[in-house]
Amino acid sequence: MKINKFIISASVAMFLAVSCSEDRLNEKPLDQFPIENAISDEQDMRQVLNGVYDEYSGVSGFGADILAFGDLISDNVFISSTNNDASYRNVGFLNWSADSGDFNMLSVLYSGITLANAVINNTSVEASDNVDNLKGEAMIARGLGYYYAVSFYSANPTSNLNQDLGVPLNLGGYNPDLKIPRASVSEVYDQIIKDLTNGISLMTNEMPKDKGYLSPTAARMLLSRVYLTRGKAGDYEKALQYSNEVINSAGSSSFDFVQKENYVDYFTNQDVAISENQPETVWEINMNAMPSENPGVNSALAVFYANNGGKRRFLFRDTFYKTFAASDIRSKLFQPAGAPSEGTNPKGVWTKKYIVKTSKGNFTQNVKVLRMSEAYLNKMEALVKLGRNPEALIVLNDFATSRGAVAYTTANLENVLTERRKEFFGEGQRYFDLKRNNLGFSNATNCYSIVCSVTPDSRLFVIPMPLREMNVNPNMKQYPGY
Numbered sequence: 001m002k003i004n005k006f007i008i009s010a011s012v013a014m015f016l017a018v019s020c021s022e023d024r025l026n027e028k029p030l031d032q033f034p035i036e037n038a039i040s041d042e043q044d045m046r047q048v049l050n051g052v053y054d055e056y057s058g059v060s061g062f063g064a065d066i067l068a069f070g071d072l073i074s075d076n077v078f079i080s081s082t083n084n085d086a087s088y089r090n091v092g093f094l095n096w097s098a099d100s101g102d103f104n105m106l107s108v109l110y111s112g113i114t115l116a117n118a119v120i121n122n123t124s125v126e127a128s129d130n131v132d133n134l135k136g137e138a139m140i141a142r143g144l145g146y147y148y149a150v151s152f153y154s155a156n157p158t159s160n161l162n163q164d165l166g167v168p169l170n171l172g173g174y175n176p177d178l179k180i181p182r183a184s185v186s187e188v189y190d191q192i193i194k195d196l197t198n199g200i201s202l203m204t205n206e207m208p209k210d211k212g213y214l215s216p217t218a219a220r221m222l223l224s225r226v227y228l229t230r231g232k233a234g235d236y237e238k239a240l241q242y243s244n245e246v247i248n249s250a251g252s253s254s255f256d257f258v259q260k261e262n263y264v265d266y267f268t269n270q271d272v273a274i275s276e277n278q279p280e281t282v283w284e285i286n287m288n289a290m291p292s293e294n295p296g297v298n299s300a301l302a303v304f305y306a307n308n309g310g311k312r313r314f315l316f317r318d319t320f321y322k323t324f325a326a327s328d329i330r331s332k333l334f335q336p337a338g339a340p341s342e343g344t345n346p347k348g349v350w351t352k353k354y355i356v357k358t359s360k361g362n363f364t365q366n367v368k369v370l371r372m373s374e375a376y377l378n379k380m381e382a383l384v385k386l387g388r389n390p391e392a393l394i395v396l397n398d399f400a401t402s403r404g405a406v407a408y409t410t411a412n413l414e415n416v417l418t419e420r421r422k423e424f425f426g427e428g429q430r431y432f433d434l435k436r437n438n439l440g441f442s443n444a445t446n447c448y449s450i451v452c453s454v455t456p457d458s459r460l461f462v463i464p465m466p467l468r469e470m471n472v473n474p475n476m477k478q479y480p481g482y
Contacts, residue, residue: 039124040124040125041125042128042130044125045122045131049134052112053141056108062285064295064301066428067426070428071314071425071427072091073454073461075430075442078315080313090102093448097482098464100464103464106167106463113142113170117138117142119134120135129204133204133205139202140199140215140222144222146191147222147225150185150188154182154479155462156438157231166183166184166185167182168181181475189229199219210277211277211282212284215282217255218282220242220245220246221370223238223242224240225374225378225432236386237382237386240386243376243379246372255282256280260403263329263332263403266278270359271359272358272366273359275366276366281368282369285369287363287366297363302365305350306354316334316348318346319444319445320421320425321334323418325406329403329404334350335350346445368427376399377423377424380411381417384413390411396415396416403423413437417439420433434456435461440454464478465479
């Protein structure tokens with residue numbers, strides 16, 4: 001499923017979803033360029049927009065890599081010492097270069113952005129409430145794509161490092177001859193915020209068809225994280241505002257917070273009626289049993305995380321596992337310490353968050369990307385950054401004790417990030433948490449690489465622009481150090 005596609009200057013091969021049920025997983029090829037010519041009615045707009053999800057869902061996108069890298073480039077996960085599978089080894093060993101083939105997410109993200117542009121810019125379909133909703137959804141999808149692109153491929157906005165090297169901004173139609181340079185980091189964040197806020201204003205439908213579709217709630221959740229990351233004057237107030245808006249939306253038929261008694265089932269129950277499309281989920285990647293429609297035995301997250309007898313293993317450090325109180329429901333999502341760990345010393349610990357078999361088939365588990373619980377974590381981080389620590393402590397302890405964890409005595413950034421780490425381990429957020437706050441990490445145990453510590457200013461916090469892109473785009477600049 002790893003198809004190399006040039007993101008700016010080469011042709012985009014795509015498959016656009018089409019069915020009367022709007023299922024993105026039923027596809028047919030569409031060869032019409034420019035893409036806008038393929039859109040003549042609302043159904044075509046839906047088909048092209050479904051194609052955005054299809055692009056984002058691949059192995060190189062949210063189907064696997066984006067979440068895997070978020071834990072591998074951190075102090076969370078290591079690859080077992082006896083594992084000789086080539087998958088993710090450069091990333092896990094923090095040993096890559098500009099010509100590494102490991103990083104294809106930019107291609108996937110820009111393919112989705114290109115399709116979103118076609119919906120946003122379409123003028124041939126007569127305006128209606130449904131058209132507004134489709135365009136708003138496309139704006140949210142584009143904002144999400146640019147957020148993850150700039151988060152991986154550029155320095156943090158508050159780092160004062162190489163702020164001229166954001167990612168290319170293409171808001172127009174598909175053009176294989178474009179040679180777009182990098183925009184500044186600030187310009188990219190301005191566009192992300194514009195897309196997400198405009199998407200919210202256009203979408204009158206607050207309830208997605210299912211959690212495989214983006215919604216205004218997803219945009220608000222993402223905006224709270226974006227404002228936490230950008231960190232300009234007034235941004236932490238905005239992060240707090242959007243976190244509260246998500247929290248206040250809880251209790252509806254579509255969105256609510258998972259309770260302690262349902263927490264383990266939410267991740268591990270084989271019955272998808274219990275584990276998928278749940279109120280806790282804000283956005284997830286839909287998978288099904290078709291071989292062409294899920295990462296399968298080679299690349300599914302369960303292949304690397306689950307204890308399924310193979311040798312491709314992501315393991316959590318035992319020191320992290322031991323930070324969980326026995327009463328913390330999240331500790332039940334680990335295989336007990338001392339499980340087989342392929343020669344690691346000290347032994348690593350498996351997670352149960354990714355399961356091999358569901359009622360749909362093997363390797364078909366939907367991938368959770370955005371969850372309601374993040375609203376509370378974003379809120380407490382915003383409160384700390386605003387100096388409102390007593391308020392943050394109330395939110396922090398309410399959240400921690402709802403999981404069965406021990407209450408904290410103080411609310412500071414370290415404790416907030418500790419709680420985030422416990423909530424989102426294996427979900428790809430640790431890298432972004434560290435980078436957003438200009439923090440490095442050190443892997444004192446289970447380090448099988450020459451790189452065991454990463455400082456906040458390290459080039460390893462920024463993914464190199466792909467060499468193939470550098471070769472075809474003379475206006476592209478590489479990040480320093482690659």
